[in-house]
Amino acid sequence: MDYTPEQIRQWDRDYVWHPFTPMKDYDEQDPLIIESGDGVRLKDIDGNWYYDGVSSVWLNVHGHHVSEINQAIQDQLQKIAHSTILGQGNVPVTLLARKLNNVTPSAITRFFFSDSGASAVEVALKMAIQFWANQGNSRKTRILGFTTNYHGDTMGAMAVAPDPLFHWPFMASLPQHPRAPYPDCYRCPLNLRYPECRLACADLVEEAIRDKQEVLAAVIIEPVQGAGGIIPTPPGFLSRMRALCDEYQVLFIADEVATGVGRTGKYWAIEHDEVTPDILCIGKGITGGYLPLSVTAATEAIYQQFYCAAKDRKALYHGHSYAGNQLGARAAVANLDLIESTQLITHVEEMARTIEPEIEALRDLPYVGDVRQKGLMIGVELSKDPKTRTPFPYARQAGRIIQEIARAKGMILRPIGNVVIFMPPLASTADELRAMTAILRGSLEEGQSRLSQEEEA
Numbered sequence: 001m002d003y004t005p006e007q008i009r010q011w012d013r014d015y016v017w018h019p020f021t022p023m024k025d026y027d028e029q030d031p032l033i034i035e036s037g038d039g040v041r042l043k044d045i046d047g048n049w050y051y052d053g054v055s056s057v058w059l060n061v062h063g064h065h066v067s068e069i070n071q072a073i074q075d076q077l078q079k080i081a082h083s084t085i086l087g088q089g090n091v092p093v094t095l096l097a098r099k100l101n102n103v104t105p106s107a108i109t110r111f112f113f114s115d116s117g118a119s120a121v122e123v124a125l126k127m128a129i130q131f132w133a134n135q136g137n138s139r140k141t142r143i144l145g146f147t148t149n150y151h152g153d154t155m156g157a158m159a160v161a162p163d164p165l166f167h168w169p170f171m172a173s174l175p176q177h178p179r180a181p182y183p184d185c186y187r188c189p190l191n192l193r194y195p196e197c198r199l200a201c202a203d204l205v206e207e208a209i210r211d212k213q214e215v216l217a218a219v220i221i222e223p224v225q226g227a228g229g230i231i232p233t234p235p236g237f238l239s240r241m242r243a244l245c246d247e248y249q250v251l252f253i254a255d256e257v258a259t260g261v262g263r264t265g266k267y268w269a270i271e272h273d274e275v276t277p278d279i280l281c282i283g284k285g286i287t288g289g290y291l292p293l294s295v296t297a298a299t300e301a302i303y304q305q306f307y308c309a310a311k312d313r314k315a316l317y318h319g320h321s322y323a324g325n326q327l328g329a330r331a332a333v334a335n336l337d338l339i340e341s342t343q344l345i346t347h348v349e350e351m352a353r354t355i356e357p358e359i360e361a362l363r364d365l366p367y368v369g370d371v372r373q374k375g376l377m378i379g380v381e382l383s384k385d386p387k388t389r390t391p392f393p394y395a396r397q398a399g400r401i402i403q404e405i406a407r408a409k410g411m412i413l414r415p416i417g418n419v420v421i422f423m424p425p426l427a428s429t430a431d432e433l434r435a436m437t438a439i440l441r442g443s444l445e446e447g448q449s450r451l452s453q454e455e456e457a
């Protein structure tokens with residue numbers, strides 16, 4: 001492949017439609033085009049190196065160009081790249097399912113493979129609705145979601161997390177699902193404070209569940225909201241949800257696409273509350289950030305409701321062409337092996353504690369409204385006026401100002417609205433994390449004058 005950096009820039013401009021990207025704004029900036037990566041850093045086509053401060057949008061685990069994962073994929077390539085798992089098996093997917101059985105809560109025993117987090121969620125929703133239908137209950141067709149949630153960009157996933165800002169053309173096409181307020185302590189729906197509140201917000205959820213009990217198939221929740229702005233559930237909230245689901249005969253779906261595989265300092269974020277969901281959605285970090293593969297994991301009780309012969313018509317008729325892809329599954333096995341051999345989960349927990357003082361200290365900066373951290377999942381919320389918790393208007397793109405400055409300082413970030421998200425690769429060392437948090441702080445400091453200028457403008 002022969003090309004110059006200028007050609008790549010031009011062809012990117014001419015042909016590529018970037019996801020989740022207002023393309024006019026994109027065209028007005030100097031495009032960032034990555035050519036290679038090594039460890040926790042990425043190199044662009046001009047030879048500049050950057051820290052991967054968001055793990056290539058929340059995927060990366062051991063860094064880039066990891067010899068063990070590279071080797072596993074190369075070994076697999078010598079055998080076969082892909083054959084279907086519709087009605088037949090393959091070796092890596094079998095090994096991966098067995099490994100997942102070892103690392104997920106013991107009640108979770110069955111693993112359904114897809115190729116993206118959104119499809120893992122679609123499968124979870126369909127499993128939940130059909131679980132009841134297979135038992136003759138066709139009324140339970142609704143899913144309770146939470147405000148400011150995010151479950152992916154396909155129609156079903158949007159329907160449980162509609163956002164007028166992004167989904168306005170589709171609002172009328174989406175089925176209506178009920179929603180309850182998310183336990184966001186920075187913007188408490190009840191204006192209370194944890195722990196004196198004694199989780200009064202959970203009572204609001206109980207009302208919503210009780211109200212819709214007859215039609216509710218499941219509750220879907222992110223144990224820490226990711227795209228919503230890195231918002232952890234307060235301790236005890238998830239176990240309350242689990243108890244409510246049991247009481248009202250509703251399934252509990254944990255969307256751990258962002259939080260799973262060690263990101264929060266536990267293998268699964270639900271472990272912070274010692275909860276077992278009925279259905280667990282896994283994506284992003286499962287292949288170490290290498291290849292598209294996702295999993296919808298279920299308990300035996302769920303699986304048994306689908307266990308039938310063709311004539312019974314209770315099977316789950318869902319499948320993607322590339323489901324259970326061998327290269328992806330082999331990469332995932334290598335990733336999980338490496339997590340074990342490097343004791344990565346303990347490392348994440350230690351590193352999270354190591355950088356916590358520096359992260360907390362960001363609160364002293366003038367436009368920082370809130371700082372939230374769960375493991376190596378960190379959000380710094382910018383605020384026009386931290387005292388009154390007033391957000392910058394969306395059009396101000398406050399987060400993007402910090403993103404631009406950080407890039408010039410050698411770190412890639414991708415904010416969501418006013419929240420600057422910092423999600424370093426899980427294997428980052430203490431020194432690498434210190435370098436990254438220094439850039440984060442430096443960017444926020446340097447951004448102050450621009451935020452205040454644009455404030456007056």
Ligand SMILES: *Cc1c(COP(=O)(O)O)cnc(C)c1O
Pocket residue numbers: 116117118119121150151152153222226227255256257258259283284
């Ligand atoms: C990223 C994400 C998804 C969607 O995953 P994709 O692989 O981008 O389709 C779903 N749920 C959560 C919580 C996520 O963070």
